[in-house]
Amino acid sequence: MLFVLNRAGVPSVARFVQVSQNPTDQPPKGTITAPTGDVTITAGQAVKFAGTASDVDGSVQKYSWFFPEGTPESSSAPSPGTIVFPTAGTYVASLTAVDDKGVNDPSPPTRRVTVQPGNTLKIEGESLVATATATATVQVQYNCCGVVWSGNDQLFFRASKVGDYMVLTINVPTAGTYDLSAAMTKARDYGIVSLAVDGAQLGQPFDGYNSPNVTVNNNVAFGSMQLGAGAHKLTFTIVGKNPSSINYQVGIDYLQLVKTN
Numbered sequence: 001m002l003f004v005l006n007r008a009g010v011p012s013v014a015r016f017v018q019v020s021q022n023p024t025d026q027p028p029k030g031t032i033t034a035p036t037g038d039v040t041i042t043a044g045q046a047v048k049f050a051g052t053a054s055d056v057d058g059s060v061q062k063y064s065w066f067f068p069e070g071t072p073e074s075s076s077a078p079s080p081g082t083i084v085f086p087t088a089g090t091y092v093a094s095l096t097a098v099d100d101k102g103v104n105d106p107s108p109p110t111r112r113v114t115v116q117p118g119n120t121l122k123i124e125g126e127s128l129v130a131t132a133t134a135t136a137t138v139q140v141q142y143n144c145c146g147v148v149w150s151g152n153d154q155l156f157f158r159a160s161k162v163g164d165y166m167v168l169t170i171n172v173p174t175a176g177t178y179d180l181s182a183a184m185t186k187a188r189d190y191g192i193v194s195l196a197v198d199g200a201q202l203g204q205p206f207d208g209y210n211s212p213n214v215t216v217n218n219n220v221a222f223g224s225m226q227l228g229a230g231a232h233k234l235t236f237t238i239v240g241k242n243p244s245s246i247n248y249q250v251g252i253d254y255l256q257l258v259k260t261n
């Protein structure tokens with residue numbers, strides 16, 4: 001950092017200064033073209049990476065990709081292709097371009113790769129909006145009210161009375177016993193909702209009332225059930241509301257199904 005003092009000894013606003021052997025050289029700039037955003041995968045799955053880089057006053061000499069815990073863990077190809085992530089965790093992949101003067105891109109582009117355990121199926125609520133049949137509006141809602149949802153969206157069910165319901169369809173790739181939980185939003189105008197899976201009640205109704213802030217309860221456990229491979233119907237029904245709540249709405253950030261057997 002470089003500070004400049006005036007006569008009174010007051011430092012200027014600090015700035016980052018890149019010290020270069022080639023002070024007139026413009027650094028190169030890399031771009032990740034695939035994936036186009038952050039991604040979530042299951043352990044053992046692959047992500048396809050591609051990129052480009054340019055240099056305004058020379059040429060790009062080197063591409064340096066880094067994939068923490070990936071297979072392979074690095075690449076010098078502009079577009080390295082398929083990288084497998086075998087282990088659950090969150091990793092930041094990056095592309096650093098180097099130009100013909102040996103100067104790095106000072107702000108390499110990155111992608112966050114979230115790798116879930118192999119037995120976990122995470123389904124974003126917003127991805128189920130298109131499957132909904134309901135007695136009230138079901139819509140995608142972008143981050144609001146001080147909340148950042150997973151995937152930046154939630155499913156918003158604008159129920160207004162007891163008995164309103166929506167039916168969502170999920171797809172389960174592998175038959176087994178699953179624990180179903182959900183990240184449910186709470187707000188001052190939310191109601192109490194029950195869940196049935198393929199017509200059978202599961203767990204206790206969830207009270208979505210919270211005031212004054214909008215919050216998300218990330219681990220609302222509904223319970224365990226047997227699911228065959230294929231489509232299943234989740235029916236959310238309004239069964240009441242907290243006496244303090246002013247409406248009956250429901251917000252689902254995501255569902256999580258963990259295969260236990």
Ligand SMILES: [Ca+2]
Nearest residue numbers: 150151153253
């Ligand atoms: Ca979400």
